[in-house]
Amino acid sequence: MIKLTKLVLLFVFTTLISFNISAQMSTIKSTIDKIEAESHLRFLTADELRGRNTGTIELNIAGRYLAEQFRKYGLDPLGDKKGDYTQKVNIIESIPPSKATASLYDKVFDIKLDLGYFDGENGVFEGPIMYLEDLSELETTDLKGKIVVTVLGDPLAALTNIDQVKNLQKMGAIGLIEIYGKGQKFPWSAVAQYLNSKKMKLGEIGSAKVLPRLWVNDTTDVFVKKLKNTGSGATATIKIENSIKKPIESYNIVGKIDGTDPVLKDEYVIMCAHYDHIGVQSGKGLDSIYNGTRDNGIGTTGLINAAKYFGLYPAKRSIIIIALTAEEKGLLGSTFYTENPKVPLEKSVFALNIDNSGYTDVENITLLDTARTNIDKFVYQAAKEVGLGVMGDRIPSEGYYERSDQVSFAKKGVPAINFKMSMAAFDERISTYYHQPNDEFDSVDLDYVYKYWISYIRSAELISNWDQRPYWIPGDKFEEAGNKLYKKKQ
Ligand SMILES: [Zn+2]
Incomplete structure (x- = not known):
């Protein structure tokens, strides 16, 4: 008895469900x-x-x-x-600068060779190098008027998002140079080609000035060693010429x-x-x-x-x-x-x-x-x-x-x-x-x-x-x- 009822109920239930399904589906199809x-x-x-x-x-x-x-x-x-x-x-469509250089110690990185343009306004930016080795020390670091230099992929100091970059700017930094050093996944030529081509991003023309942010190629590690030995203090100069930003509708x-x-x-x-x-x-x-x-x-x-x-x-x-x-x-x-x-x-x-x-x-x-x-x-x-x-x-x-x-x-x-x-x-x-x-x-x-x-x-x-x-x-x-x-x- 119980079994039969269960069977009947199951039958009715299944029929109802399948009827329902085909009804919905046929409505969609029609x-x-x-x-x-x-x-x-x-x-x-x-x-x-x-x-x-x-x-x-x-x-x-x-x-x-x-x-x-x-x-x-x-x-x-x-x-x-x-x-x-x-x-x-x-x-905004961002067209990279026709000329850009970053001078650090006795080395001049150039957009035509070993510099990638990430962002930043046209102009000349000059200030002491602040080599950032540990992000956790940021709060006690004086960044006013300084050009921050970091090594990409550095476990302690790698900047991983745009808010961190904005934070540097808020703290008074006038530029950011990130070193593309040893052990990176992609060849520099591919990275440079990507960075130095026009691209679109969210934003509005005329809103807050963007921090100059550049990548420089040092896959042989020569420059990283120099930076680690010499440290902060020397003057760095960033020059950006003729970068263009256009609004997109x-x-x-x-x-x-x-x-x-x-x-x-x-x-x-x-x-x-x-x-x-x-x-x-x-x-x-x-x-x-x-x-x-x-x-x-x-x-x-x-x-x-x-x-x-x-x-x-x-x-x-x-x-x-x-x-x-x-x-x-x-x-x-x-x-x-x-x-x-x-x-x-x-x-x-x-x-x-x-x-x-x-x-x-x-x-x-x-x-x-x-x-x-x-x-x-x-x-x-x-x-x-x-x-x-x-x-x-x-x-x-x-x-x-x-x-x-x-x-x-x-x-x-x-x-x-x-x-x-x-x-x-x-x-x-x-x-x-x-x-x-x-x-x-x-x-x-x-x-x-x-x-x-x-x-x-x-x-x-x-x-x-x-x-x-x-x-x-x-x-x-x-x-x-x-x-x-x-x-x-x-
Ligand atoms: Zn798609």
Whole structure:
């Protein structure tokens, strides 16, 4: 008797669940029209948008297109101006100086040979050398008018973040020279090429003066030895000429869909994807346009699809959809958003990012990363409902988790994952298209991409409707940041 009842109950329960699942999934499928989605993807990755490079009018056209799709599907605008979806991201393009030198003792380092420009204003900066051997002694060190010299990678004195550099400036230092000494991982030529090329960073023209910061090459250790013997006191001179900073006009696109649950609606699930790519680059034959269909036209279209679906069928939690700019320039759009969120970050309980290099098969999706947060089961369920499998990070040595926008949210404590197309390895199946001009619409398997889009929406729906809070798995690298953000007790 009992057994039978249990069986019947189990039967009813299972039937109900499977009925439920197919009902939700068929609603998603009937809402997301394949041809309509295809047309978004074709537009965003067309040659006419010229690879959507940050700072170009074509990227801003793509952004406007996204904003107006968000409007069409009824998202609440969360942009800077009333009624709009665009959040201005303050980006500066920094063009390195045509001339720069650093004179230390009898040695003159030159940008043409052995000096790398990190940052700093034009001018001549002269002052006594302060050789910093131990950061912990900083508080008792007088830095006024001094040029700080450190050895990169020095276990006691290596500066590891921008706040430490700003701190030196606050304490009165007028320059920072870091010595690229023995035992460094990369050849100097590669380092110099990177440092002495133009790049973009967050910031505004006319804000506080930036401390001159230079790297000098001393891989033979000659200079380090001299520094250790002679120490501080001698005069150093830094000269920077003709470095240029230009403001870049670029935007995140942000919209919101209110949740339906009276309590859970105060919690927000973020769906995001970067919509920029790397533009047009010469030297690749006739086709010089990097269309970025996989990276990240597909992700961007995934956001439009999500806007359409959740606009019609809101979830219990509120959803914020963000198309991010300047990911390819160093996660600038997501870093800016997490510094300037449109809804307080402590109310944002999860971030579900889409970013793709390519795909290695059409049977799976990749969850980057599994066993990081407690939502894995929903991604498995969503994938299964469209007939796809799930794999975790197969190439952890590459550090992919830390190389896309999810990490900007994670660093602030918001549990975040990257919902990727299958990536079983970084082999020719990926490298053929990754940051190549032939990452084009014509070379993608649209049937697979459609399943991937659908499972992205379904994952977001399951997470947003969950009666429990998405969170970091205990012991995760970012759990502590999460505890701090949400003020949880340990
Ligand atoms: Zn990307």
